[in-house]
Amino acid sequence: MKNIWTIASREYKLYFNTPIAYVIMGFILLVLGLIFTIAVNDVALGGGQSPPSVNAIVHGPLAFMLVFAIPAITMRLISEENREGTIELLQTAPVRDWELAVGKWLGATLFIGTIILITLVFPIILNNLVEPGIDQLMMLSGYLGILLVSMAFIALGVAISSLFTSTVAAFFTAMGINLVLWWLIAIPAQLSSPQFAAIWRYLDFGGHYNNSMARGVIELIDLVYFLSVVVVGLLVASVSLETKRWR
Amino acid sequence: MIQVEGLTKDYGPRRAIEDLSFSAQKGEIVGFLGPNGAGKTTTMRILTGFMPPTNGRASVAGYDVVDESIEVRRRVGYLPENVPLYDDMTVWDYLKYMADLHNVEDAEDRIYDIIEVVGMEERTDSYISSLSKGMRQRIGLAQALVHEPEVLILDEPTIGLDPSQIRGVRNLIQEIGKERTVMLSTHILSEAQQICDRVLIINKGHIVAEDTPQNLQSRLAGSQRVAIQVAGDEDGLDKVISGVKGVISASVTSAGVVEFETEAGKDVRPDVARQVIKKKYDLLEMRPLGMSLEDIFLEITREDPAPPDLDDDFEGEEAE
Ligand SMILES: Nc1ncnc2c1ncn2[C@@H]1O[C@H](COP(=O)(O)OP(=O)(O)O)[C@@H](O)[C@H]1O
Ligand SMILES: [Mg+2]
Numbered sequence A: 001m002k003n004i005w006t007i008a009s010r011e012y013k014l015y016f017n018t019p020i021a022y023v024i025m026g027f028i029l030l031v032l033g034l035i036f037t038i039a040v041n042d043v044a045l046g047g048g049q050s051p052p053s054v055n056a057i058v059h060g061p062l063a064f065m066l067v068f069a070i071p072a073i074t075m076r077l078i079s080e081e082n083r084e085g086t087i088e089l090l091q092t093a094p095v096r097d098w099e100l101a102v103g104k105w106l107g108a109t110l111f112i113g114t115i116i117l118i119t120l121v122f123p124i125i126l127n128n129l130v131e132p133g134i135d136q137l138m139m140l141s142g143y144l145g146i147l148l149v150s151m152a153f154i155a156l157g158v159a160i161s162s163l164f165t166s167t168v169a170a171f172f173t174a175m176g177i178n179l180v181l182w183w184l185i186a187i188p189a190q191l192s193s194p195q196f197a198a199i200w201r202y203l204d205f206g207g208h209y210n211n212s213m214a215r216g217v218i219e220l221i222d223l224v225y226f227l228s229v230v231v232v233g234l235l236v237a238s239v240s241l242e243t244k245r246w247r
Numbered sequence B: 001m002i003q004v005e006g007l008t009k010d011y012g013p014r015r016a017i018e019d020l021s022f023s024a025q026k027g028e029i030v031g032f033l034g035p036n037g038a039g040k041t042t043t044m045r046i047l048t049g050f051m052p053p054t055n056g057r058a059s060v061a062g063y064d065v066v067d068e069s070i071e072v073r074r075r076v077g078y079l080p081e082n083v084p085l086y087d088d089m090t091v092w093d094y095l096k097y098m099a100d101l102h103n104v105e106d107a108e109d110r111i112y113d114i115i116e117v118v119g120m121e122e123r124t125d126s127y128i129s130s131l132s133k134g135m136r137q138r139i140g141l142a143q144a145l146v147h148e149p150e151v152l153i154l155d156e157p158t159i160g161l162d163p164s165q166i167r168g169v170r171n172l173i174q175e176i177g178k179e180r181t182v183m184l185s186t187h188i189l190s191e192a193q194q195i196c197d198r199v200l201i202i203n204k205g206h207i208v209a210e211d212t213p214q215n216l217q218s219r220l221a222g223s224q225r226v227a228i229q230v231a232g233d234e235d236g237l238d239k240v241i242s243g244v245k246g247v248i249s250a251s252v253t254s255a256g257v258v259e260f261e262t263e264a265g266k267d268v269r270p271d272v273a274r275q276v277i278k279k280k281y282d283l284l285e286m287r288p289l290g291m292s293l294e295d296i297f298l299e300i301t302r303e304d305p306a307p308p309d310l311d312d313d314f315e316g317e318e319a320e
Helices: A002-015 A019-046 A054-074 A076-084 A097-118 A121-129 A136-163 A167-184 A186-191 A194-203 A205-210 A220-246 B040-047 B069-075 B091-101 B107-117 B133-145 B163-177 B189-195 B213-220 B237-242 B269-278 B293-303
Strands: B002-011 B014-024 B029-033 B055-060 B076-079 B151-155 B181-186 B198-203 B206-211 B224-231 B247-254 B257-262 B282-288
Touching: A002 A097, A002 B091, A019 A054, A019 A097, A019 A121, A054 A097, A054 A121, A054 A136, A054 A167, A076 A097, A076 A136, A076 A167, A076 A220, A097 A136, A097 A220, A136 A167, A136 A205, A136 A220, A167 A186, A167 A205, A186 A194, A194 A205, A205 A220, B002 B040, B014 B040, B014 B055, B014 B198, B014 B206, B029 B040, B029 B163, B029 B189, B040 B055, B040 B151, B040 B181, B055 B069, B069 B076, B076 B133, B091 B107, B091 B133, B107 B133, B133 B151, B133 B163, B151 B163, B163 B181, B163 B189, B181 B189, B189 B213, B198 B213, B206 B213, B224 B237, B224 B269, B237 B247, B237 B257, B237 B269, B269 B282
Parallel strands: B029 B181, B029 B198, B076 B151, B151 B181
Antiparallel strands: B002 B014, B002 B055, B198 B206, B224 B257, B224 B282, B247 B257
16 A cells, blocks of 8 residues: 555656646646636626536536546556666565556546646636536536546556557557547447447446436446446556566 | 575577576675676576566575565665666655655665765755766665665676776675675676675576686686787797797787787796797787686686586586
């Protein structure tokens, strides 16, 4: 446990030392701020119009941007250690390979979690602007969904990073997988026969989020789905770290 | 402290080390001497728990490197070849990170101590990317020492350093070696002779000799190769030199330079010099040619064709 925390906190602090993390954080907040300002202005001008939903103006665009941002956050986590040889010191320290994978995942999750936390200012402001306030439970359920989606994307990113020595390759691979799981998988889901369509739909990240938590519906199956993706991702990363020793 | 039995490692079809056996006692500095590709790094990676062997067994500080890897790793300090460090961390943060991973108690005090030991007090807040090669080496050593390991494994600790840095690191290792078991690899004979209590010579994945530096020295002191340079024409000089008693062979290697090899046991250089001057050559220089590692392996394998005994006993050599 202590090892996991040691590794996670190093990664978390390191993000605040690297320009790329600031760029990503700044970009996400800037875009959300713009969308928010425009939407709120519309309400002010339009008078009787119904207020914008948090899902439409915060969660939707945030999830869209995380599909691309998370690979950039996870790409170097293990690939860089593979390339620079620093993995040799980690793997000869009294740290188990799975602790290493989990620590890396936790560090990135804390960083993305920080960004997500900051975006809470938008619903809070909106809550004060509209009468009688926003649907707070639905807002929180949407945030839970965003967090789970991020945790799953990050776990996949860690797994992919462990398989590469090139950060660029890790980035594009992770982004490709995210794109498939978030959007493209809907295509085979629509085209294939009903039995297979069910499988495709089950794998669809978007489906587990858009149709449930984004609408204020929290279902066990969706929680289990995202947490299993986290477990699978971290398992792949651990096994890949372990097998590299045997080459 | 270190026990190795029949250690073998294959990388795919390629065998890197084969059937290595040796041991190192507490408080001993053991040198692992061999040319590039001999299998030094491979052996050290197995001993530090980085990779498992294909065959054979090794234990460090009483724990098996495969079955009790974590226990071994708690007790070993390791400086990998090329000293991989995190360029984007400061010296202090890096050592704190390594200390935390090793569960060091009172890490801050311990880091102050170790920074002083390696003489890096001035640079604790510098980013590692700004350090010179010699400083990186010292941080690598500090990292290996921060958890006060029982066994230190150092892979080519002086490679790429300038002479004064080399002296610094060697002194440091000798200091450290007084109370711990140290195993270091090198491809420099004189380095192994200078700092080690015992030297294992490894070539092509096999241990070809194991001895104290003193014994090694006398075994190698057998024949000697010398270059002699004269001003102007060296015509006939090789004949003159090979005529001297005790010279095995002599040949011209470049204009004015003749190299010759002498028999073991007696230094015939004065005789050669006298003869050269008597024949009216203008002697400029005479210098012994250092033995390359290759020469040493040839020498050792020639003297000792059977697999060497592993108990420091070389009496069986009189078969000459
Ligand atoms: N990761 C690896 N994959 C394949 N072959 C390797 C690997 N590492 C080392 N070797 C080979 O194993 C042999 C021993 O290498 P090494 O242990 O690095 O020797 P040394 O440290 O003495 O230079 C060499 O022939 C080398 O090419
Ligand atoms: Mg090596």
